[in-house]
Amino acid sequence: MDAHLRAGIAVYDAGRFHAAHDAWEDYWLELDAGRDERFLHGLIQFTAVVHHGRTENWSGAQGLAESAGEYLAGLPADYRGVNLDDVRPFLARAAEDIEAVDWDHPPALRHHGETLDYEALDFEATAVAAGVLAEAEGYDDGVVADAVDYARDELDDRGEGRFVGLLFSFVREGEHRPVVYHRLRDHVERERQKDDDVRGLFDERSG
Structure with a gap:
């Protein structure tokens, strides 16, 4: 809570x-x-x-x-x-x-x-705020939700990463939020493509 x-x-x-x-x-x-x-x-x-x-x-x-x-x-x-x-x-x-x-x-x-x-929010609170701000300002909340998932993977693996940093910037840097969002979206799209490629490999093998 x-x-x-x-x-x-x-x-x-x-x-x-x-x-x-x-x-x-x-x-x-x-x-x-x-x-x-x-x-x-x-x-x-x-x-x-x-x-x-x-x-x-x-x-x-x-x-x-x-x-x-x-x-x-x-x-x-x-x-x-x-x-x-x-x-x-x-x-x-x-x-x-x-x-x-x-x-x-x-x-x-x-x-x-x-x-x-x-600035006072930790990662989990920042993740919630990112979703709120995305919806309020008309950004694709699906992109932000995926970015949060990728950021959690980064935190589990090594405690930091580009998605973590971009999410903090998206929330904290209101003046630059549009630019940060576009960077975030580009990274999300690349990760989605990687995920699709991996799934495709396994689909081909199972076929």
């Missing part, structure tokens, strides 16, 4: 309020009812509140603010290391008077007392 949680917080703290929930949603859908399920459900709705509020969709924001507050109610103020003591009062204000909220300055999310940028 930690990788998904930290990835979503970093995406949110980078100002990608709508995209942040994608880091949590698939993980949340697999959870059984309980505190973690309520926690992620509440955070997902919180990011939706911020997104709707900043786009002045008052009805969408206000209803979700009340619902998100209910999901997060009763959890410890620092549940899973997240500053719910800042999130819950914000949601309460939004539920009470949606237009009185300062939507230009929603509360930052912190993990164990720190806001997170992409």
Whole structure:
């Protein structure tokens, strides 16, 4: 859970309020009812509140603010290391008077007392963030998913490699993300071709 949680917080703290929930949603859908399920459900709705509020969709924001507050109610103020003591009062204000909220300055999310940028993410959290950013910015998420698999192979074999480095760059270097993506795609396509060639050899032998 930690990788998904930290990835979503970093995406949110980078100002990608709508995209942040994608880091949590698939993980949340697999959870059984309980505190973690309520926690992620509440955070997902919180990011939706911020997104709707900043786009002045008052009805969408206000209803979700009340619902998100209910999901997060009763959890410890620092549940899973997240500053719910800042999130819950914000949601309460939004539920009470949606237009009185300062939507230009929603509360930052912190993990164990720190806001997170992409530099703070380890490989697993970076892999989650890469998928989120690819989808949000219209890149081929299949390319990014394959790059993550190749990067994991590199980590297993020698602890580093070009896919590992490119994935970190894709997430961390927003200004250069299009260029990094094209390099990543080229490497993925070459690896896919190698995989196809190997499969072809075995297919020929079996035939």
